[in-house]
Amino acid sequence: MGTFYIKSSPVWYQILLSIHKVNWEIFKIAKFYGGRPLPSVLTREEVDKLLKCVTPFSNYVYLVLVYSCGLRLNEALNIEVSDIDRK
Numbered sequence: 001m002g003t004f005y006i007k008s009s010p011v012w013y014q015i016l017l018s019i020h021k022v023n024w025e026i027f028k029i030a031k032f033y034g035g036r037p038l039p040s041v042l043t044r045e046e047v048d049k050l051l052k053c054v055t056p057f058s059n060y061v062y063l064v065l066v067y068s069c070g071l072r073l074n075e076a077l078n079i080e081v082s083d084i085d086r087k
Contacts, residue, residue, distance in 0.1 A: 042050070047067065054060040065084075066076040 051060060051063060054063055
């Protein structure tokens with residue numbers, strides 16, 4: 001949704017400039033920053049293939065937990081057994 005605003009902003013300013021007959025040089029100079037590229041996402045088949053390679057069951061459970069909860073790296077590294085509600 002953010003990409004739509006970035007791509008439509010130059011069009012909007014062109015319309016605004018033509019309607020009001022304002023010569024704003026700042027809009028000719030301004031560059032729109034598109035941001036960082038999106039990270040690559042694994043497919044379900046790739047995730048299944050990756051999880052089948054994990055040998056100790058404890059590591060498998062840990063990776064499934066991290067992946068299914070969508071934990072960030074810092075959250076995954078600091079997770080403890082007491083953080084899990086087993087009820």
